[in-house]
Amino acid sequence: MGRGKFKGKPTGRRHFSTPEEMLAGSSARPRTFRQDAAEESEEEEESSEGEVEETKKKGTQGVIEIENPNLVKPKTLKARDADLEQTTELSRREREEIEKQKAHERYMRLQEQGKTEQARKDLERLQLIRQQRAEAAKKREEEKAAKELRKTQARK
Numbered sequence: 001m002g003r004g005k006f007k008g009k010p011t012g013r014r015h016f017s018t019p020e021e022m023l024a025g026s027s028a029r030p031r032t033f034r035q036d037a038a039e040e041s042e043e044e045e046e047s048s049e050g051e052v053e054e055t056k057k058k059g060t061q062g063v064i065e066i067e068n069p070n071l072v073k074p075k076t077l078k079a080r081d082a083d084l085e086q087t088t089e090l091s092r093r094e095r096e097e098i099e100k101q102k103a104h105e106r107y108m109r110l111q112e113q114g115k116t117e118q119a120r121k122d123l124e125r126l127q128l129i130r131q132q133r134a135e136a137a138k139k140r141e142e143e144k145a146a147k148e149l150r151k152t153q154a155r156k
Helices: 019-024 033-048 092-113 117-155
Strands: none
Touching: 092 117
16 A cells, blocks of 8 residues: 655654644644753743852863953944944945945036036937938938829829
């Protein structure tokens, strides 16, 4: 008899919980180790709240009470301690990037106004193209009128 896609393992068969079992929380599946460990640690915390135990220090920590003067502790700033008025120095790359963006914006503004060399060349080219198109349109109109004139003369 076929069992479907998955073969059975010697440790046991696949068991699927029904939606009713899932809602009730009474699944027949065994609890995992992590869940058991989490519950045990919660029970220990509850029982040790009343007691205050000194933790045993490892190695030389119990013997040496002096801190290392060469140890640099990371300085973490909390949001409430941060100065809002303090301006931070920008790095060279950040400064150059900002300058580059401003120069590009300035160039585009001048380009729109037609004050740059490239904009002048573009406008001249555009004017030449418009002129050529206008001449071509005028020529087509004349040819069309001449064709109509020939048609009317051929009918007579």
